[in-house]
Amino acid sequence: MQRLELLKGWLAGLYPDTELTVEFAAADADFRRYFRVTLPDGTSRIVMDAPPDKMNTDAYVQVREQFAMVNVPEILVRDREQGFMLLEDLGRVTYLSALQHDERPVVHQHLLLEAIDTLIELQQASRPGVLPEYDEALLTRELNLFPEWFCAKELGQPLNYAQRQLWDAGVKALLPALLAQPKVFVHRDFIVRNLMLTPGKPGVLDFQDAVYGPISYDLVSLLRDAFIEWDEAFVLDLVVRYWEKARAAGLPVPADIDVFWRDVEWMGVQRHLKVAGIFARLYHRDGKDKYRGEIPRFLKYLKKTTRRYQELSPLYQLLVQLVGKDEDDDSVGSLFSATRIVADDE
Structure with a gap:
């Protein structure tokens, strides 16, 4: 719950005075979780929550650069210290x-x-x-x-x-x-x-x-x-x-x-x-x-x-x-x- 509140506070800083809907999207086998953020205009983003005491997101960023020729999510905002990343939303259907x-x-x-x-x-x-x-x-x-x-x-x-x-x-x-x-x-x-x-x-x-x-x-x-x-x-x-x-x-x-x-x-x-x-x-x-x-x-x-x-x-x-x-x-x-x-x- 503490991480979720931190995440919502971080989003509020990115989108001041904006009503956002935040819902759980997925979780990995490790400690990462993903949340879908829906903006008032109906568009959405994905937030990766990777607790910095347990996860290092450097590899994600580095590999994404190498894999850019295929359809990987764009990194819109990254907060390395807090372990948050705002990503392009590739949809809901796996x-x-x-x-x-x-x-x-x-x-x-x-x-x-x-x-x-x-x-x-x-x-x-x-x-x-x-x-x-x-x-x-x-x-x-x-x-x-x-x-x-x-x-x-x-x-x-x-x-x-x-x-x-x-x-x-x-x-x-x-x-x-x-x-x-x-x-x-x-x-x-x-x-x-x-x-x-x-x-x-x-x-x-x-x-x-x-x-x-x-x-x-x-x-x-x-x-x-x-x-x-x-x-x-x-x-x-x-x-x-x-x-x-x-x-x-x-x-x-x-x-x-x-x-x-x-x-x-x-x-x-x-x-x-x-x-x-x-x-x-x-x-x-x-x-x-x-x-x-x-x-x-x-x-x-x-x-x-x-x-x-x-x-x-x-x-x-x-x-x-x-x-x-x-x-x-x-x-x-x-x-x-x-x-x-x-x-x-x-």
């Missing part, structure tokens, strides 16, 4: 809500292809030395959230010696493959909750943690989401379409689609392990249960992928010990072949 409102596959495909076009535009602007490196240390730190928070806290089962050996073997196989991928700008949370349905290009939010890293990361984030799930054939079709568009745009994707599909799958293993750990940490450390119920979806993704690749079998064995087996065992090969034919015929 991609997630639009996808949930209209479940027709053709609508989902259209919206996701628009998101893929935006992602490619962002990746085309990539250059090294601008954003922090998504290096081995950061990838490993994220991976370790899984044993630390999901295993030890969510399951109450810290890894024993044999399980730790499985974990270490899996990570040893995984990391070199991720580090070998070509690097581009990585939004790092390019999900449908962070895309806005706007006229023209999708609006892009929550980009302050962007890095320079593996090219497949944001595509995995988009197509293997926490809050919405598509069947395998649909995802494969969109991966092929991204790959074709990326090649046409001159992006450094592998010439062989089978190699790229493997890159996507293996990158997904890292992200899913990380996200399961983060969602567990949000509940057990921060008392936020909004995301906890989505952890099983990521476990499903993980088991489905790690059982397909012999090199990742230690991780599959570990997952089975921790949470049990799934009944289904999809055949990626047959689905992939069918999807490739459809994509090539377009």
Whole structure:
């Protein structure tokens, strides 16, 4: 309540003698909150509230400059000391809500292809030395959230010696493959909750943690989401379409689609392990249960992928010990072949 009163006082200074309507708009998994401010003429702005003792908004400003080629909110006013920013309002409709409102596959495909076009535009602007490196240390730190928070806290089962050996073997196989991928700008949370349905290009939010890293990361984030799930054939079709568009745009994707599909799958293993750990940490450390119920979806993704690749079998064995087996065992090969034919015929 104290922060809200400070925010209203700050707005009163920006708009003296003006009657403003302030309503809650959204909250992030960290400490940031967003409020929509409506002016007497009916126009609106978004205020970011990032408590300065907990958040630093410098990264948001810096990344926004690098991402200006896509539809990111304009920063209208910034108060670094108080942790407030007045931003352009990109509307009320997220991609997630639009996808949930209209479940027709053709609508989902259209919206996701628009998101893929935006992602490619962002990746085309990539250059090294601008954003922090998504290096081995950061990838490993994220991976370790899984044993630390999901295993030890969510399951109450810290890894024993044999399980730790499985974990270490899996990570040893995984990391070199991720580090070998070509690097581009990585939004790092390019999900449908962070895309806005706007006229023209999708609006892009929550980009302050962007890095320079593996090219497949944001595509995995988009197509293997926490809050919405598509069947395998649909995802494969969109991966092929991204790959074709990326090649046409001159992006450094592998010439062989089978190699790229493997890159996507293996990158997904890292992200899913990380996200399961983060969602567990949000509940057990921060008392936020909004995301906890989505952890099983990521476990499903993980088991489905790690059982397909012999090199990742230690991780599959570990997952089975921790949470049990799934009944289904999809055949990626047959689905992939069918999807490739459809994509090539377009």
